[in-house]
Amino acid sequence: MTFDYAPAPESRSVVDIAPSYGLFIDGEFVDPIDGATFKTVNPATEEALAEVTEAGPLDVDRAVRAARTAYRTTWSRMPGSERAKYLYRIARLIQERSRELAVLETLDNGKPIRESRDVDIPLAAAHFFYHAGWADKLEYAGYGTRAYGVAGQVIPWNFPLLMLAWKIAPALACGNTVVLKPAETTPLTALAFADICRQADLPPGVVNIVTGDGATGRALVEHPDVDKVAFTGSTEVGRQIQRAVAGTRKGLTLELGGKAANIVFDDAPLDEAVEGVVNGIFFNQGHVCCAGSRLLVQESVADEVLDALKRRLSTLRLGDPLDKNTDVGAINSAEQRARIEELVRAGDDEGAERWSAACALPERGWWFPPTVFTGVTQAHRIAREEIFGPVLAVLTFRTPDEAVEKANNTPFGLSAGVWSEKGSRTLWMASRLRAGVIWANTFNRFDPAAPFGGYKESGFGREGGRQGLAAYLRTEG
């Protein structure tokens, strides 16, 4: 039986997008000194949403100076219990403005409203609540209480407000001030957050938002008066940043790419595992650093799992991200879709077998159907490189040893999933998998109390939990 769904679009009228935005420096929106402008676009419609400033080096310098002054004159002098009040206030304002933020995120990013409403925005608020609790208890965390000073933070486009929260909440809790650069394709929720800082009466200069592309990011990372660099993004840019920071006293944390294995054993509850595989790779169109982009399925149940998976994928609804029925939204940019297409062509050329869910793609905007590759070998590019899109590479295994060997055969080490009825097997696997986060019988679960981060080319440092505080406290001389 098939069902027809009446569209249930969220109202766009809950957001008020200005025609143009300046930079948020020293507590106010200012015009750039040496910046240009660019348009931010709705990827589902290609409609320009607003004109945004591309900050130049002088603008970045002005933001860093504002952050330095705020650090010296207010923030570093304030007791943790007072800083906590600001963090709690910000958390409550995110909750109060959650509907507006969710719609704005979906318009600018292309992700389904269901996800921005139920995952991104509540988790962003949760990060501020969690870190507010730490602000006056830092001496119990075990990393001292000495802040770095000014943190320069650069984030990607896949979870714009959530990545901002992961960066700003711990930095402020530990007593640092911040200059943050959002990704060029998704600046709008960071600019709305600037307004939240104003609403919360955060002292001017404690949080500064400079929009722009990689050149703005580079100017921030290389600024001599930045004490700590925190970056989330691609491994390639992470390498450039590590080189730029080498030989300075700057602290550095890097949260980079991934190629996670989602490992399904034959004793797993298979219906649940299939749901977990779908969530693992098709959540947020696969634009997830820890996405379960490699399915490792035990040979004895491979056919059964693949049949169920394809049946389930055929029921996913792709389309208007503002529609509350939508499961799969738009690809964030034309460049990202071109990258996905290039790797998918490589999969075809290398002889893997491609299957895509039959779904009509809207005429405007950037889209890619949920896609599964079978017959994949470990040497294939689609098994080794991060596709960062709704594309799953399926490999099989016979024994737990083989599953471990294949799961670890990657330059990355961010996350993994294990699906099995046996706790002892899950623990055995977890002790052998080289990944920062391992989920058991679930996938893509996040909690501010749980540290998140990678090994190998997935970066270093942790975000969230007690361990995440270490990234924002100077522990050495």
Ligand code: NAD
């Ligand atoms: P990207 O590296 O191209 O860009 C990330 C950010 O860095 C953007 O704000 C960009 O403007 C800026 N940037 C680009 N060049 C720079 C430079 N030379 N110096 C300073 N900043 C520069 O990555 P992306 O395409 O926006 O994001 C996708 C990548 O992010 C994927 O590889 C994904 O796995 C990764 N990611 C990792 C995590 C994690 O926690 N490990 C989380 C989300 C995304």
